[in-house]
Amino acid sequence: MTAITYLEAIGQAMREEMRRDESVFLLGEDVGTYGGAFKVNVGLLEEFGAERVIDTPMAEAAIIGSAVGAAIMGMRPIAEMQFIDFITCGFDQIVNMASKFYWRSGIPAPMVIRGPSGGGVKGGPFHSLSPEAWFFHVPGIKVVVPSTAYDAKGLLKAAIRDNNPVLYLEHKLLYRMPELREELPSEDYVVPIGEAIIRRPGEDMTILTYGAMVHQSLKAARTLEEQDDMSVEVLDLRSLVPLDREAITESVKRTNKVLIVHEDTLTGGVGAELSAILAEDLFEYLDGPIMRVAAPDAPFPYAPPLEEAFLPNAGKILVAARKLAAY
Amino acid sequence: MTAITYLEAIGQAMREEMRRDESVFLLGEDVGTYGGAFKVNVGLLEEFGAERVIDTPMAEAAIIGSAVGAAIMGMRPIAEMQFIDFITCGFDQIVNMASKFYWRSGIPAPMVIRGPSGGGVKGGPFHSLSPEAWFFHVPGIKVVVPSTAYDAKGLLKAAIRDNNPVLYLEHKLLYRMPELREELPSEDYVVPIGEAIIRRPGEDMTILTYGAMVHQSLKAARTLEEQDDMSVEVLDLRSLVPLDREAITESVKRTNKVLIVHEDTLTGGVGAELSAILAEDLFEYLDGPIMRVAAPDAPFPYAPPLEEAFLPNAGKILVAARKLAAY
Amino acid sequence: EAATIGAAMTLRDGDIIVPQHRDLGMHLTRGGSPRAVMCQWMARGNSPTLGRDGTLHIGDMHHGIVPSISMLGESLPVACGVALTMKMRKRDTIVMAPCGDGATNTGPFHEGLNFASVQKLPIVFIVENNGYAYSTPTYKQFAIENLSDRAKAYGMPGEHVDGNDVLKVMDAVERAVEHARSGKGPALVECKTFRVRGHSEADKADYVPPELREEWLRKDPIKRFEAYLVEKGILTDAVKAEIEAKVKAVVDDAVSFAEQSPAPDGATVADYVYAPGGPIAIIGEPGATDPRYVNALDTRTGKPFNTVADDAESITHFEAQEVGKR
Amino acid sequence: EAATIGAAMTLRDGDIIVPQHRDLGMHLTRGGSPRAVMCQWMARGNSPTLGRDGTLHIGDMHHGIVPSISMLGESLPVACGVALTMKMRKRDTIVMAPCGDGATNTGPFHEGLNFASVQKLPIVFIVENNGYAYSTPTYKQFAIENLSDRAKAYGMPGEHVDGNDVLKVMDAVERAVEHARSGKGPALVECKTFRVRGHSEADKADYVPPELREEWLRKDPIKRFEAYLVEKGILTDAVKAEIEAKVKAVVDDAVSFAEQSPAPDGATVADYVYAPGGPIAIIGEPGATDPRYVNALDTRTGKPFNTVADDAESITHFEAQEVGKR
Ligand SMILES: Cc1ncc(C[n+]2csc(CCOP(=O)(O)OP(=O)(O)O)c2C)c(N)n1
Ligand SMILES: Cc1ncc(C[n+]2csc(CCOP(=O)(O)OP(=O)(O)O)c2C)c(N)n1
Ligand SMILES: [Mg+2]
Ligand SMILES: [Mg+2]
Numbered sequence A, B: 001m002t003a004i005t006y007l008e009a010i011g012q013a014m015r016e017e018m019r020r021d022e023s024v025f026l027l028g029e030d031v032g033t034y035g036g037a038f039k040v041n042v043g044l045l046e047e048f049g050a051e052r053v054i055d056t057p058m059a060e061a062a063i064i065g066s067a068v069g070a071a072i073m074g075m076r077p078i079a080e081m082q083f084i085d086f087i088t089c090g091f092d093q094i095v096n097m098a099s100k101f102y103w104r105s106g107i108p109a110p111m112v113i114r115g116p117s118g119g120g121v122k123g124g125p126f127h128s129l130s131p132e133a134w135f136f137h138v139p140g141i142k143v144v145v146p147s148t149a150y151d152a153k154g155l156l157k158a159a160i161r162d163n164n165p166v167l168y169l170e171h172k173l174l175y176r177m178p179e180l181r182e183e184l185p186s187e188d189y190v191v192p193i194g195e196a197i198i199r200r201p202g203e204d205m206t207i208l209t210y211g212a213m214v215h216q217s218l219k220a221a222r223t224l225e226e227q228d229d230m231s232v233e234v235l236d237l238r239s240l241v242p243l244d245r246e247a248i249t250e251s252v253k254r255t256n257k258v259l260i261v262h263e264d265t266l267t268g269g270v271g272a273e274l275s276a277i278l279a280e281d282l283f284e285y286l287d288g289p290i291m292r293v294a295a296p297d298a299p300f301p302y303a304p305p306l307e308e309a310f311l312p313n314a315g316k317i318l319v320a321a322r323k324l325a326a327y
Numbered sequence C, D: 001e002a003a004t005i006g007a008a009m010t011l012r013d014g015d016i017i018v019p020q021h022r023d024l025g026m027h028l029t030r031g032g033s034p035r036a037v038m039c040q041w042m043a044r045g046n047s048p049t050l051g052r053d054g055t056l057h058i059g060d061m062h063h064g065i066v067p068s069i070s071m072l073g074e075s076l077p078v079a080c081g082v083a084l085t086m087k088m089r090k091r092d093t094i095v096m097a098p099c100g101d102g103a104t105n106t107g108p109f110h111e112g113l114n115f116a117s118v119q120k121l122p123i124v125f126i127v128e129n130n131g132y133a134y135s136t137p138t139y140k141q142f143a144i145e146n147l148s149d150r151a152k153a154y155g156m157p158g159e160h161v162d163g164n165d166v167l168k169v170m171d172a173v174e175r176a177v178e179h180a181r182s183g184k185g186p187a188l189v190e191c192k193t194f195r196v197r198g199h200s201e202a203d204k205a206d207y208v209p210p211e212l213r214e215e216w217l218r219k220d221p222i223k224r225f226e227a228y229l230v231e232k233g234i235l236t237d238a239v240k241a242e243i244e245a246k247v248k249a250v251v252d253d254a255v256s257f258a259e260q261s262p263a264p265d266g267a268t269v270a271d272y273v274y275a276p277g278g279p280i281a282i283i284g285e286p287g288a289t290d291p292r293y294v295n296a297l298d299t300r301t302g303k304p305f306n307t308v309a310d311d312a313e314s315i316t317h318f319e320a321q322e323v324g325k326r
Helices: A006-020 A044-048 A060-072 A084-105 A132-136 A149-161 A213-228 A245-255 A270-281 A304-310 A314-326 B006-020 B044-048 B060-072 B084-098 B101-105 B132-136 B149-161 B213-228 B245-255 B270-281 B304-310 B314-326 C002-009 C024-029 C034-041 C075-088 C107-118 C147-154 C166-181 C210-218 C221-231 C237-260 C315-325 D002-009 D024-029 D034-041 D075-088 D107-118 D147-154 D166-181 D210-218 D221-231 D237-260 D315-325
Strands: A024-028 A053-055 A076-080 A111-117 A142-144 A165-171 A197-200 A205-209 A232-236 A239-241 A258-265 A291-295 B024-028 B053-055 B076-080 B111-117 B142-144 B165-171 B197-200 B205-209 B232-236 B239-241 B258-265 B291-295 C095-100 C123-129 C158-162 C187-192 D095-100 D123-129 D158-162 D187-192
Touching (some): A006 A044, A006 A149, A006 A165, A024 A060, A044 A053, A060 A111, A060 C075, A060 C107, A084 A132, A084 A165, A111 A149, A132 A165, A132 A270, A149 A165, A205 A213, A205 A245, A205 A314, A213 A232, A213 A258, A232 A245, A258 A270, A258 A314, A270 A291, A270 B270, A270 B291, B006 B044, B044 B053, B060 B111, B060 D075, B060 D107, B084 B132, B084 B165, B084 D075, B111 B149, B132 B142, B132 B239, B132 B270, B149 B165, B197 B245, B205 B314, B245 B270, B258 B270, B258 B314, B291 B314, C002 C166, C024 C034, C147 C158, C147 D147, C166 C187, C166 C221, D002 D221, D024 D034, D034 D237, D075 D095, D075 D123, D107 D147, D123 D166, D166 D221
Parallel strands (some): A024 A076, A111 A165, A142 A165, A205 A258, B111 B165, B142 B165, B205 B258, C123 C187, C158 C187, D095 D123, D158 D187
Antiparallel strands (some): A197 A232, B197 B232
């Protein structure tokens, strides 16, 4: 058994679920013949045929809406956005149709919406989106964000088996990252939706993060240990909806200092809610301000120097962590 | 001069701006002949003709997209959503087209998107939306929320004259509320975007709120004075983007306790960001947890007992305020 | 009425409708429960939406009715997904998806019809052209004479018919149904009718020229069908009285049932946002209503879905069949 | 190339184009600056987007080029707003809005074309049908032969033409332009062509049948036009050499200019999100470039918009006119 990439883990999850359950199918733009813009789906068309791996016209409302229609029939569609940025073109289908279906009718809509998200690959303003905050605010849809190959596979399987609409955000920067290659269990497994994981235990400070920023946070945490001999805990949320409040609370009660890190822009981001939860529930436990490291409130820029300045990274996390530690 | 309603104030603002500036025009579904679903635009078609008061097909992307096209030509379109809920059908035009236009090209897109928002009128899941959180998280668009007739007129005029896309959220519950009738200045005035206002000064606690909840907060504040002899300050944000950080900071530094109130659902709402800002910048000034009163994380329900249970109100604010005071 | 009911009359068991806000007749013709409709309008706790919604956005998959939402046009892509499932499951059932003249101008209408056509999905699209979208007359909505021509943009057959003549409607829709059922893909029928009353109760509709309304009132589909039945000697005064009595009984029953039904409990306001875990049945397959499936019953209540008439009110069902036979 | 350039050749001063990702030729034909294009591709600080974007999403209103975004189809409603302004200002100018075969399947395409038609807007829609949307062949995108038939759904004239014959394209588009300019409303022209290379540099396009590509390579629009010019005795080896030299000079100049241009300063990453206040000119009116207007100059830099060729490179402009005359 060989170590596989984050990208291959996603493909494996789909293949295994489609083999396991004939109600699972994939639809989207260029998902079949081409295998997806990043070749995530390579081999699926050959194995499952054009009826279960559907190349659609360029029409996000049709893709997501059809997924809803199939889901309420009891199928488990996976709707792929060629880039997650295009989810804005099917927005209404998600927030008004899919998310409210069970609540208003008792009919579950088990479906997954997935696609390449995030920046760091010179994608520019329309191919680098971190869309989680919009859907984090929409009751009725779950949101998961894998940061490792193991989770990429386990969370996608869990999402496919979930009876609700699940937004699965895969980070294109992690797709082929060599450091993320992993040997995965040969037997079937899922990563339950709603469980955060401590990537690095620590005593002096908790970093709450998810997605690609988990790796930047770990890098910063290592430096802080070496250079400042600080013990920083890194909690990978993995699932944003539902949120693992116990894990967050447990960690912050121990460390008493919190740094929140995400790639998405600052204002109104997921980090704001994390901070608000702590400021309300754990006020007595806080020994310092709740700090956030996130992208500035601007659209996502293309030019390397701008993208570099825009994205949070280990260096920026380090600065904030030291400031917080000194508090 | 007679006292006019919040709804009439909106109509007045459009009429006066259309008289003042021929580049201002209105487009949307049933805005002309019918005068809008709530008759906000009555008389405009008669005065300005079908070229400047355009009844469109039912097509939100066309409405908003056309507004963008006219705006970059130097016009100042007002795009009306029949109910603000339908803004989800034109979402991409707002977040990817309008909001990023100046940033990526240097070409301003001066336009207003407005429509009836909010609940309390048996509107049910698709006619009661508070959409501010989504756009609060989108750099490039401003968001204003008037709570009085004076502000309804002044903020709309400011929005129309602004050189950026502005989302103007009028609250349908306030449209004809008798208590909100006001005599407005006969001379031209605007309410500058970005300035909060203290609706009620106080020493013991600050309530940060906006829109219809301003009135519920004031009601609660009066009760707290009478029954608990507490002096509660109510700060009406009026503008969510840009946010009046000075006003917020100044107030909280004085009162040291903060209660955030909004009608929108809790998780990922605007209140989360307000709390996060305070937890980061004013940590030393806080004598208690930052509390929030908002709608539960569920779609907006129709039946009166459910709507009653769903919406925040003076009673719920009272409970939270007393809890916070007791802290 | 002629359009929505006439169209529904052409369907069989296993077919699925995706009705919109004007399609009460389609609901009832397909067995929709008058009690459920009344409970829904009165927002009772036992309504299909448990009081969450108050409009005709009701239905359940086991009985072939897809609940819609207010955003018009958005149901059409959903109809595609339902039909796609039928196609994948190699069924000979079809989907009927009606929409208004206004809805034909929405993006989802275009995306849905095009996708249906490319995938050769078994769908019959019914365009109920009633002359207005709220206050907006058709000439302010589109620059074509017949919305049936929009079918040409997707390579599907389209025809238009007098929507106030129930027999003509059935005739045209049957052709479309036949086309869809035989695997040739979707078809569209435009039913030309008129909204003689306001868009909603609040709407006085003073924007409608009186003579236009007069003209259409003369074309009243019910009166016309009635006259036809009388002429054919099918509808005697006795039969008519009998039917009216039945209908009145059904309505009275529904109203009093709804009036006696409880309002929803405010304490449940945050409930039912997420569906529970467990196996899901593919609707329409044998055993799909086995309680072990999460979608077999309404898991919010643990009871069967209640959007379709049960014995207590089956009279309507019978009613529909009656009309059906003629 | 024939489609986008041929179409652009039919325009006049004051007309505005809303080009998409394939329309470099349209940019240049309308005076777009090769230097700006190169700076944009190399993401220089002096590019039209100041390095914010790296694709052909450039333009400026004063020079009649609307910058587009990646979301295909969404530019069409925007084109309507531009044309609506022309109509309100009683101008005889028009908008040209191209899109691909794939984009014709999007909701905004439908909403935009329908709105344009209802409002009788002066727009010419050019559908560049190049056989594929990324890897998706037309038969997986729509079930019709000619996308020009989609015009029928909106009541606007539509025709299709060999998109690899620049003269035929100009001929057909001129008719459409004439129609739009005369106030009769929008018109659509489908140019049938082919994408002989990959969708992007990364795409090997191995999904395209070799023989199909071969067939289209034989129809190469440039070779064909060249042969025609030679036959007509317009294009002699001398003239050709001269043109090629000019073009090479222009490209070399653009490349070296871009290479010497500075990268954007990371410190500006949070800038330019909101436009400053002040009076706005209506584009195309006398005095619209008076610096007192916020949209007269690029207020991000305080300099004129730089998307159109200036004297230093006006050679291309001249180039376009040259070709134009023939
Ligand atoms: C996407 C969307 N935009 C706006 C509305 C508001 N609205 C409700 S009904 C209506 C008119 C619908 O006209 P039509 O489709 O012809 O249906 P009819 O009511 O005439 O049967 C409008 C604009 C809506 N429901 N959905
Ligand atoms: C709304 C939207 N969805 C998806 C994409 C991703 N995408 C980029 S190009 C492309 C194919 C476009 O095909 P077509 O419109 O024919 O243009 P062409 O590239 O063939 O000229 C797709 C699907 C997009 N740009 N916009
Ligand atoms: Mg209608
Ligand atoms: Mg193409």
